[in-house]
Amino acid sequence: MQYDLEDLRALLRRDPEPVVFFYGGEPLLNPAYIMKVMDSVKAKRFGIQTNGLLAKRLPPEYWRRFDVVLLSIDGVEEVTDRYRGRGVYRAVLRTLRWLKEEVGCRCEVVARMAVGRASDIYRDVSHLLSLGFDKVHWQLNAVWTDEWDPREFLEWGRSRYLPGIARLRDWFLAEAARGRLLGIVPFLGIYRAMLLRPYDWIPCGAGRRAFAVNTDGRILACPIAVSERWATVGDVKRGVVKADFKLDDRCSRCEYRHICGGRCLYTHYEKYWGEEGFDAVCEITKATIRILEEGKGVLEDLLARGVVRQEDLDYEPILDSTEVIP
Incomplete structure (x- = not known):
């Protein structure tokens, strides 16, 4: 170091x-x-x-x-x-x-x-x-990969990924009805935002509540942004001196902002897939939220009857260093 x-x-x-x-x-x-x-x-x-x-x-x-x-x-x-x-x-x-x-x-x-x-x-x-x-x-x-392009990713998401999310949701709700919450992080985090506490920023906290100390002593808004100038917000001697980040306009106005929070700070500043790729990932994100939204009423009822405890659903991703929105 x-x-x-x-x-x-x-x-x-x-x-x-x-x-x-x-x-x-x-x-x-x-x-x-x-x-x-x-x-x-x-x-x-x-x-x-x-x-x-x-x-x-x-x-x-x-x-x-x-x-x-x-x-x-x-x-x-x-x-x-x-x-x-x-x-x-x-x-x-x-x-x-x-x-x-x-x-x-x-x-x-x-x-x-x-x-x-x-x-x-x-x-x-x-x-x-x-x-x-x-x-x-x-x-x-997605975004920083050569495995596929945005169109191929979107086709896979619609035909394979989202149907699998629906199956996972059904399993998650069936287990919840038995009083057991499966440790599926995106589901816990999204349902927390829907039913208990919405997000007012990107769920992982990057650039506001979570920072990374790089090996050279720089403090970064995001741990993967090791060479991007916009991500350096201070250093270990001075602490965080400037962290004034904003979401893309479409995210600021989005009906799902309280659930998605903007998904990923890095992708707002480094659009490797361009606008087409940003939109493709956004579509899959919104569709995922809507699939889980269909089960919202079931969880509300389980919470009201005490089958599921509120504290078990109140998931905080920053404590686990996870991202709620895949």
């Missing part, structure tokens, strides 16, 4: 309840730094996003201090290994079992999916939950 750890400690002391996540790249390439931070700062919550392949480089006593661990895995073995390399699926599952059975990590373990052409959202999400992941979170492989 190119900054003094004491500067980081001083920065975090400005927050009465800091939530600290280790993010990459792959954070476990530098386990010594993770240990130094965890030993020297006080945090309300510790978390890590990792592919899990180097998990044993971090001693078990540190894993037991995490509140949440996000492991990158895309679904069934065929899909995961297609996108991440042969043998990755089984390696991630070994890490999952190691954390839960040998380490005794009481953290929530979240499957962090990237969803692309080969994915079947119902099959892959239900599969990962069946393996023992506490929650499943996914992002669509």
Whole structure:
């Protein structure tokens, strides 16, 4: 790291309840730094996003201090290994079992999916939950990809993805009727906005409630915007000095802004797919919300009768470092 750890400690002391996540790249390439931070700062919550392949480089006593661990895995073995390399699926599952059975990590373990052409959202999400992941979170492989163009993405979304979302919704509501809320992050987050607390900004909090400290000490509005000038809002010595971000006009006026929040700050400033791509992703997002909206009344009734507890539905993505809108 190119900054003094004491500067980081001083920065975090400005927050009465800091939530600290280790993010990459792959954070476990530098386990010594993770240990130094965890030993020297006080945090309300510790978390890590990792592919899990180097998990044993971090001693078990540190894993037991995490509140949440996000492991990158895309679904069934065929899909995961297609996108991440042969043998990755089984390696991630070994890490999952190691954390839960040998380490005794009481953290929530979240499957962090990237969803692309080969994915079947119902099959892959239900599969990962069946393996023992506490929650499943996914992002669509859109905007910064050469897997497809906006038109191909939209065709796939309409014909394959959205029908799978409808199947997942039906399963989610059926389990909710039994008093069990499945850990499907986009559903928890969207229903929270519909029924309990709307979003007034992008759900992940980028640029307002969540910031990333880069390896060179710059503070970024978004952890993936490591080279874009607009994303630098300060540094570890000074703190956040300027963070005045705005949503695209269409998002500011959108009827679903209180649910979607604008989806992703990065895509507002870096439109790699152009206007056509922005519109394609927006269409799939709105359609997803409408599919879940069809089940809103069922959840309202379950909440009113006490079958589902309000506190279980009141999901806060910033605490898990997840994005509610895929």
